[in-house]
Amino acid sequence: MAASIIAIQVATTMTGSEFLLTQLIMAAWYSLVVVGLCLLMGYAGQISLGHAAFFAIGGYTTAVLSTVNLLPLKNALPLKMLASLGLTKGGTDPWGCEVLHLSPWISLLAAVTASAIVAYGIGIPILRLKGHYLAMATLGVGIITYRIALGTPLLGAADGLSDVPPFPFFAGLALDGTRAHRLFSYYFSWSIVLIVMLLLVNLIGSQAGRALRAIHGNEAAAQAMGVDTARYKLHLFALSAIIAAIAGVFMTHYSGGIGPAETSVMKSVRYVAIVAVGGMANVWGALIAGTILNFLSLRGFFGTYDDAVFGAVLIVMMLFAPNGMVMRKKS
Amino acid sequence: MALLEVKNLSKSFGGLHAVREVSFCVERGTIHGIIGPNGAGKTTLFNCIAGSIRPLSGGTIVFDNQPIHSCASHEIARYGIARTFQTIKLFPRMTVLENVMIGCHTRSRGSILSGMFSLPSTRAVERSIRNAAMEELAIAGIADLAASDAQQLSFGQQRSVELARALSLKPQLLLLDEPASGLTMHEIDRMGELIGRLRNSGITVLIVEHDMSLIMTICDRLLALSSGRTIAEGTPHEVQTHPEVIRVYLGGR
């Protein structure tokens, strides 16, 4: 897979179409969400119609925390400790006022924690549900986050949050939307995807992965064999939520902002549609489908029919290829 | 001390009293049978003991001095009770070996975190589970089916796999739910021999069954149910000649 990533990048350079890298970078983040969701839906059999909520929780948390001005609290002990670790950033804002921001590394940590808390919090009551009830409950979660994002001034209401700083790394490299860092961003984003895929493939082949497949295959039998199905479903839900949140964090820093549209129902449905195309229990298929479909969508390939395409995809997939289009390699 | 003690077990579904105040004991190293006409409550009783029906409407279940009437089925499995299902519940889309490896699941923690990072210790545990599963398949005589897709097997083979899977839990008590259903006469005889061998190796067996020949041949004690209540308990001969049992089965005078 690494080879194909490099090959694509070299190809864009050679054809002078390096601007395509931008959409490929964004497609990487969205595909990350898809892959996490694929694990949840395909291996544990839990449908989530509100997964965009976790993407947004990650994105909004990092946006808020990295843009809030903590100057008034400059002398508080926690801030002093963080400052000594180099995790705060002083500076001036466009109006010349002095500001003090948290480093995005802190907000990344906070975003992951926040999404984990929410995932466990709603997972415990909701994952007991089955079928339509679970679908509606997750849909409800997605709608709640959308409404909260849309209606809360602190979160930027309808305009969302912008001016989110780049995500800094060593040697002056940073994750942001500038051309200077585009190459770095491309390799960084796809490296993260690669790492996550590695972890997930490990998981699928492990004892826990087998337990998850058993739960999906026949939950009653799995329980009779000593598998604590509730615990596994909960942890997997949280894992897929955290993956989505991490994608949200990096996407937000890359594009410099986030808006309520990222948590809309349509986004969640899209993720489900892509998982359906890629194959419910096939993370590689989900990745490929996610990359292609997101890339096309981001390039505006579908025009005003963008949402309709995904709706049609859902129907076509279910009627003709309920197990996905990308064939799974026999393991 | 009996291995399993059931006291005044009751379970109602709304207005339907499936099991009413049933009490019995299962002694270690015996084969105990539960019989009764359709609708007698055998399956409900069975599922109550196995943990898939909760909460109970009344009564207690104590296994090896451990009260299990409020335990969920996965906890009960960890305590040492394994079960098979009347309608075979093998895991589809998994091989026979993988099915039996699930039976070995309780041997280690198997957390998601350890699964993601393929540490040497995790891989060692995985190898030992795989070997243990192969052993179970060998004991059951179906080691050659290890790589087959569980759904492609014949009915009799599927039953063997399910049994091997249950035995991988190394249970003290094995619950068999109508193990003879769908088997030929010859296969039923072999099943009877197998159950006898299990008992001789130290496993206690509780079996729900319709097939009278199997029950009468292998069981040490029988419990007869009708309409949710116990109507007879004792050795197969005692139960067979019990007037109430005869009345319920044959509708005699």
Place this chain on the structure above:
Amino acid sequence: MSIPLFLQYLFSGITSGSIYAIIAIGFNIIYNTTGIINFVQGEFAMLGGMTAISFSRFMPLPAAIACAVAVTAITGGLLEFIFIRPLRNPTVIQMIIVTIGLSILIREFALHIWDEKVHSLPYFTGNEISSIRVFGAYLSPQVLWVLGICAFLVIGLGLFFAHTAAGRAMRACSADSIGATLCGINTRNMVTMSFMISASIGALAGCVVSPITQTTYDCGMPLAVKGFTVAIIGGLGNSTGAVAAGLLLGIVEAFCVAVMPMAYRDVVVIAILLMALSFKPSGLFGNSASHALKEF
């Protein structure tokens, strides 16, 4: 709070609550016959409103509404025939995904046929500013239309299911589809009929509430979510429960505006849904024992 203001909120709640109840009944009818939750239910209301608006440009209002209901009913039947019937032994996830996909397609279809603007039917009697005074509160006559039509639908459906052959046949299907087939009832046609009935009542509800809440191409989804909430709270499949739950939810939602910013109103409704699902999925009037035996 003054009495007129209280009554104002109350009537607003009862109005929207009745609509939610009708949508919920639509869910229940399809669920009872097929076991499917039909996410397209909200779009039926939207379609009914939109088509009626288009028809009303060159037809008198009653005719426009009748045609809109008919068109939506046929659409509902066609959807079932083309997309649902071919599915053999679908899993729950498949059903959910298909109906969600259909609702998206219908919504986008509506967007491209009509537009993204807000439309509404003319008031059935009077206009935007006519009002009736009830104990100090001002009500639009349209509210009475809503209440009247909803009551008519509930009673009508009750009579249909209890006293007509077709209605009894549908109830037989929902109780035991194999038994019904053995009695010579064509269950697959019953399924199509249930879709058509649900579509018509959804369309009628969409029409009658259009002057008050306006109709847009995407007004279907929120209705579907609220309708489903009501169906769950009332006990899935239980239509008297749906009516009670609908009124309850409508009133709670209306009074929310009095105590919190409007933007969070939906949050409260969804929170109620989530709590209902978490603690009593069988609904206020449902039976938890029988609920546990249901497949979904």
